[in-house]
Amino acid sequence: MSCYGMSFASRITTFPRAIDPARGQDVAQSLNGPLAALVAGVAGSSNHLARLAQIEGDWLTTLADQQPEDVLDALCMPPQGDPAFALRQAKRRVALLTGLADLGGVWPTMQVTAALSRFADMALDHGARHIIAAEIARGKLPSQDQTAGYVILAMGKMGAGELNYSSDIDLICLFDETQHAPEDFTEVRAALIRVTKKLMQMIGAQTADGYVFRTDLRLRPDPSTTPVCIAMDAAERYYESLGRTWERSAYIKARACAGDIPAGEAFLKRMRPFIWRRHLDFAAIRDVQDMMHRIRDHKGLSGPIDPTGHDVKLGRGGIREIEFFAQTRQLIAGGRDGTLRDKTTLGALESLARAGQIPAKIATALTGHYTALRDIEHRIQMLEDAQTHCVPRNPDSLERLSALCGHDTTAAFLDALGKRLAAVHAICMPQQVEEETAPKSEFETDSQTLQITAAWPNLPAFRSPRAEALFHQLAPGILSRLAGAADPHAALAHFDSFLRGLPAGVQVFSLFEARPALQDLLVEICATAPALARYLGRNASVFDAVLDREFFAELPGLTQMTTALDAVLAEATDYEQKLDATRRWQKEVRFRIGVHLLRGIAGGRTVERAYSDLAQCCIAALLPIVIRDQSRRHGAPPGAGAVVLAMGKLGSAEMTATSDLDLIMLYDAPSDAMSDGTHPLGAAQYYARLTKRLITALSAQMAEGQLYEVDMRLRPSGRQGPVATSLAGFQRYQAEEAWTWEHLALTRARPVAGPDAVQQAVERAVTDIVTIPGDAQKIRNDTADMRRRLMQAHRPGSVWQLKQGPGRLLDIDLFLQAGCLLSHASSVQIGDLTGNGWLTQQEATSIAEARTLMSTLQAVGRVALDDGFAPDRAGPSLIELVLAQTGFATIDALRDALERHFIKVSGIISDRLA
CATH class of the missing domain: 3.30.460.10 (Beta Polymerase, domain 2)
Structure with missing residues (x-):
């Protein structure tokens, strides 16, 4: 049921327990009804909200009968009078409104964060315009435009509309230098640096009236050497030449929030190639993860999960793990799929699931965990309006937090939180959990395995310490997967071939760490197709293709391929780049075709x-x-x-x-x-x-x-x-x-x-x-002579040699070509040759069945083994695939069928060419 049109009081559904009931009743004494009960519970557990309710008591009495959305609309209108005071007063009221709406169940979590973000947008825009107007009036800024091309980019949670209750705001301040005369650049730059400093003072300074928002400008390019406001051109040059992965990650959420919004949006549009790279440097993903680990180590947040004192943002199983989980997958696949570029965390999870990048149940689970952890984060900050994300250790504060979170006891709260953090960590950091908990199998420790793995540190793939460290984390999971293959040691040998083909390891190991599902695919290939495993060692970049949402969909036809290649070539600027781009694209599609065949998604004729x-x-x-x-x-x-x-x-x-x-x-x-x-x-x-x-x-x-x-x-x-x-x-x-x-x-x-x-x-x-029409007898004699010479030159040594020999593929092709000439057909298709009388229906069926069977075996053999299929060179997994593709129960049955086909087809051909 929609709540639109209902008053604040009528929409209250939850009433937090008051740890200090007397204080709560005292704060709520001027109120009545559900709002009084809500304020009494809230003020009895939250010192910060109790103070706000006392300061804004008169305003609070008007809240019960109003729609909360209308109240927010009024608070987000640019205020009259002194901005420094007016914005602080409005912020107190927004904080009280959102706190009560949150704790009273009036608004869901993300509506609360959106309300805080919306108010921050207004505060920055109003403050910036006020200061710019003053600079222009003083003749210090040569511009007639009310924004002077000045724009503020909201980064992080504010950019995504996800501000937390006591959040600081991460900002980048820029100006569009093209809106000013070149000779005014220095003066404009100096003036807008002043504007930025004054604005940060107006918004961030703590006064007797409080503060509006704490601000942080350190996400700008090279903050140690650049001013607080820089020209867009300078920023773009920095990102083109020096931009790092964590900055690409940060720009996922970037949004023009104040000032010259169109100029800011144009800048972000120009930034898309920097943020969303079609061929991502997967090793760079590791940089972001390393940074997260360094932050944890620096703040002492590593180690086992202990809910008491735990940082629900940066600690294990916390908010940042979910954000990192979503953002890395956006960076990996967003260059290819524009639908994944959602700025919000929940929107990103939903789009990743919709695109098949993560299972839907994972997206659902993380969505629930994320909103629950954001609720806890808000309640931690509501205690004292402190910029903290840590569960308090102080028993009194811990009891107040438990009450705000709706638990009867601190023990129940800590137990629920601990389970939630562990669940998030298991989903977002499975490699760590696997490494911490998985015992070594017999396969990992037997002599044959150890002999192969002992040589790995000397391979080129492990030349760098970073690659070696990455693989050390991956190895237990990969070996465990290999142990599950039908022939583990054969799969390990083929994985060894893959590793030996890698010229370097950091890139692909980082990709495997970011996308564990690719480890499963590689092990599957190693168990089934050693030739494809070796190909991957030489062309590991084709793993990029698996990130495409269409990878396992029906193979594209010629028209779709043409469209895709045209788009790739349009991005290449010179002749050699176009040749290399074609090669890169072709290898990805070729790999996709091979995987479709090996997984039984496509049959032999489709693959041909x-x-x-x-x-x-x-x-x-x-x-x-x-x-x-x-x-x-x-x-x-x-x-x-x-x-x-x-x-x-x-x-x-x-x-x-x-x-x-x-x-x-x-x-x-x-x-x-x-x-x-x-x-x-x-x-x-x-x-x-x-x-x-x-x-x-x-x-x-x-x-x-x-x-x-x-x-x-x-x-x-x-x-x-x-x-x-x-x-x-x-x-x-x-x-x-x-x-x-x-x-x-x-x-x-x-x-x-x-x-x-x-x-x-x-x-x-x-x-x-x-x-x-030609000389029919000459065609027949010449074809028969060619056939005879081919049979003498290439005598098949095995039933599995399908190309040369009586009744085999080349023999069939030669026969069909002769039939085309002799019957004046325009095609060598068996159906056409049946229709014009060259073949009877029974003969056509026999040849078609034989050719389809042999073509399927040849297609699988060329992908899996480089040449033809042979059981003595195929592992159990490949044999299982071949039997599934051909419809036979055993290899012996397949062999017998081939021999029967050879005899029958050879007889048909001999009779016709006699």
Whole structure:
């Protein structure tokens, strides 16, 4: 039921117990009804609120019949008269209103914090405008604007609208120097420094009337050397060059709260790349955590949880742990997902859960703990208006706090608090809890494990003391996870391979510490896919991709991939950055595809399509980039442009994790055409150079590695032919000179990059070549001869060698390509070849079943083992995955099915090509 429109008194639901009933009754004697009972209980336990109620007794008598929201609205209006006095009086009343609304159950916790924050906004804005107007009137500030471009950023709890009851306010004061003439800069800067100092005195000084807010300006850039107010340009340069992780974390909550709000919001918008980095330095997360530990050590807050005297903000299981839990996950994933950038702690927890970054039950639990701890924090501060977060040790104060918190005894209060702190610590710092409580397993201490782990300190990953210290904390949890694998020692060996591939460890170890779930994924990969574990050792940055909320969603198609890569490339500023950005992105998507296959989220055919879409997307994105780079010197491409024709597995969209690219470059331009640059080239030379540049862009080893190996031997005349061929020359060659095997290869060809019109022309040309009737007997004889030579050159030594041999993948591909030429079909798809009579329905079913089974095994083998699947090289987890993907109960049953498929399919092919 909504309480809107109801009076303060009618909304009171809780009445704290008075430790000093006589004092409580004395303070409340002029009141009546529920408000009198509330004030009596509150004043009987809170010295601070008792004093406020006495000072503001007349005002308090008017509160009962008013709506509390209306009262707050009036208090947050800029006051008349002397700001120093008026703001202090208003602050007393806001403190009394929010204290009673909090303890009386009139407002929930976060409405109380929002009310305090709202009043702080008004106080700062009113004070700043008053002082600026005085400076302008005195001729000390050359500005006609009432804010003079001056803005105050609220940081920390005030920025999030979460001020606690006796909180200080963390502020950064800036001015927009672009609003002033350059020659006035020095004068403006000096004046606004004066404004800031006067404002802090007005707001923070303790007088006979009290104070408004304690203020803290130490979050500004380099506070030991910079003035209290600095220009925005200077601040931006500092953050670009020297900004640290804790400052990025602080800016999550930053909000323009007073002065020139639009200028402040524009500044914060410019700060987004500093705060929200797509590729975060995970080691920097450790810096923030180290800082928290140093604060604890400095203040003596480490060690076991003892509720008496415990700091509910900074101590173990306290408010800061929940805030750190949320903020680190925001920093980690917020660069990729803008929905995670909520300034409030509870909003951050909710958005993290909604995005799948944390379990919903964790968000719910921490939300409850957070609001409860904030309630306790408020009540601690209500005792004496002290800026403290520590549970008192003094028995009288402790009893008063217990009463304000609604407990009948201090023992009950301390017991409940201790359990809550322990629960928070277990959720937010599980690594510490695990390290403190977990005994070593037999697996961790046996000789085989010790022999492997003893060599780790000498690996490059442990070269720095920091990396070694980080891993020392992680090791018990990782070894415990490895012990749970189906074959723990095999999983450990593969984890060892991962570690040996790491050039350095701080980054990835820090990530594992921040996201323990990634340890589970790595152990799963080590137990299932040693090749992928080694790949991760060389490319640990791909773990970034797991932070994306879409990582385990359905794999993207070509259109989605294109959109995503375009967004990545838009952020890169030069040619080399774009090549490296493409490599970084491709590795992340490739890793995602592999994990989907290993987890059974996607099947073999889906994965083949995804790997093929990924390659096509990269080629299509890089071709125009390469063209633009070449055009700077040699001009735009002559003629209609060039097209990349995909052959082989990319052409048929059947790529695996280790496939290279078989490509042909075709261009449509007259032979005498010239480019129009400062150094013009003829068409043949221009496109030959463009082709070589594209191959380099795809295959060169750069800082982010290589995209693909490229093979262009399927072009006309093979290695002896030009690397780029004109479309007319290509058509002429295929019609007059090409061998049968070249026409067979063309049955899988498709254009994947280049101008649409040229792609359509190439597609028509390829279709014409493969569908125009040829010498059927010659095609049949040549294909049979090729098959015979392949069988002689590659005799499979095992049933698990699926590529070469009778009835295996290459045999099926060759047969389907021959069928395409012989039946004049435009596709090598089995369904098309059935429809035109080349295959019977029964034959098509047999071949399709065999090919699907083999393709699935090959796809898994290429991800998990670099080459084909074989039970003797696969651990129990991989065998279990293979059986799940193929639908067989045992390896023996799978083996028998393969042998039956080989015999049946080989017989069909032999009969047709005879």
